[in-house]
Amino acid sequence: MTTLEAKDTLFKKKYTLNCRGKLLSLEVPLVMGILNLTPDSFYAGSRLSSTEEAVSKAAQMLADGADILDIGGYSSRPGATDISAQEETARVVPVIEAIHKNFPKAIISVDTFRASVAEASIAAGASIINDISGGTLDEAMFETAAKLQVPYILMHMRGTPQTMASMAKYEDVVVEVLDELQGQLAKLQALGVKDIILDPGFGFAKTVEHNFELLRRLEELRILGLPVLAGMSRKSMVYKALGIAQTDALTGTIAVNTVALMKGADILRVHDVKEANQTIILLEKTKP
Incomplete structure (x- = not known):
């Protein structure tokens, strides 16, 4: 095996996810469109207040090229208000049911850290x-993911949405994020979870x-x-770096x-699906 072949083998990525068949x-690369069912999501333009509004937004995202619809009912912005699992479930399950009914071929993900919400959402x-x-944040989550045998997005975070800002202390952020993800990854794989996506947890x-x-x-995450x-x-990394309002952050987000x-991301999680899809199309045309 040549050095190049060895490198290709080392960084070989999975290229399919089994989403319940x-x-x-x-x-x-895929586009994941964000559907927020929270009154206090960090980006006001993404907030949805009813099932009907969510179904309409989902239809537009699918038309714009979304491959996955990510539905969340718990605001994870820094300092966000905590809500109960019951309230979170009540927010997301009716919307998931409605979108699944209207668009049965659509791939839906549930944005939650609670095993009970995840299980109800998959159902x-x-x-x-x-x-x-x-x-x-929920010791039952890994076992639930293993039981359900659905793809699992493993994101890096420290603390909770209420405390995480105080825990942003690293000697080498990339090395430490990789190390902490790898520790959790080993637990997931030991339980038999097959399809796992890594998210470094920007913000x-x-x-x-x-x-x-x-x-x-970012390419260093490919080592796993x-x-x-x-x-x-x-996110703030865009609008704070540019000194602009969040509402003006689309161009920066595209950048x-x-x-x-270009550094190997496989999925973009975005509010603006059309623009992300166009970015992917154009970049694909530059490949040999």
């Missing part, structure tokens, strides 16, 4: 678990500087041999997403 290919029609806590227990260091070195999700859409794709 639907195979989702990762040969070309309602979701087929991916997107856990911002990477299994650190979660990280400063703006930490976020850009992660972006600069798994698909990588990048979620930087309209950082472009960098992420």
Whole structure:
């Protein structure tokens, strides 16, 4: 085996996800559209106040090229208000049921760190678990993911949404994020979870500087041999770095997403689906 072949083998990524019998290919990067069912989500433009509004937004995202619809009912912005599992379930399950009924072929992920919410959401029609806590906030989550056998997005975070800002302390943010993800990854794999996506957790227990260091070195996450999700859409790393309002952060979001794709990101989690899809299409045309 040549050095080049060895390198290719080391960084070989999975290219399909089994979403309850639907195979989702990762040969070309995917777009995950964000549907927020919270009154206090960090980006006001993404808040949805009714099931009907969510179904309409889902239809538009699918038309714009969304491969996955990510539905969340718990605001994870820094300092967000905590809500009960019951309230979170009441927010997301009716919407998942409605979207699944109207668009049965759509791939739906549930954005939750609670095992009970994840299980109810999968029963309602979701087929991916997107856990911002990477299994650190609910000890039952990994076993639930293993039982359900759906793809699991393992994100890096420290603390809770209420405390994470105080925990953004690293000697080397990339090395420490990788180390902490790897520890959780080993537990998931030991339980038999097969399809795992890594998310470095931009903005979660990280400063703006930490976020850009992660972006600069994003390709280092490929050493774990798994698909990588990048979620930087309209976050503070964009608008604070540019000194602009969050509502003006679309161009900056496209810029950082472009960098992420060039460094090997497989999924972009975004508020603006059409623009992300166009970015991927154009970048794919530059490949030999």
